[in-house]
Amino acid sequence: MKIKTTLLAFSIAILSSASTFASTPVKSKLMKTIHRQVTEIIGNNLDAVIQGEILVRVPFFINKNNEIVVVDVISKSDKLNSLIKNKLNHQKLELNEVKQQEIYILPVRVNKGQ
Secondary structure (H helix, E strand, O other): OHHHHHHHHHHHHHHHHHHHHOOOHHHHHHHHHHHHHHHHHHOOOOOOOOOOEEEEEEEEEEOOOOEEEEOOOEOOOHHHHHHHHHHHOOOEOOOOOOOOOOOEEEEEEEEOOO
């Protein structure tokens, strides 16, 4: 039980610090580009995993090879979390202005039947 509590506290600390990093308006163009590319990577084959609409938050950073490194996937569905993490982790993005090793949080809305 102590491990779960420690893990939860660590996750909350990561998320709260990550939101301060990714909150500047200057990054809005970058985040739109990242969102578009991530949406293409995830694709539309998620119907079997979700019921209705689910909001997913994906904290991640970009490594020196412009690859996504997923820190966590946060939603109400463990299956969806696993699927999104597997689809995104180590996928290369085409970006020029990204700061490597900076944590970004990407909100993704997933709808059944999209």
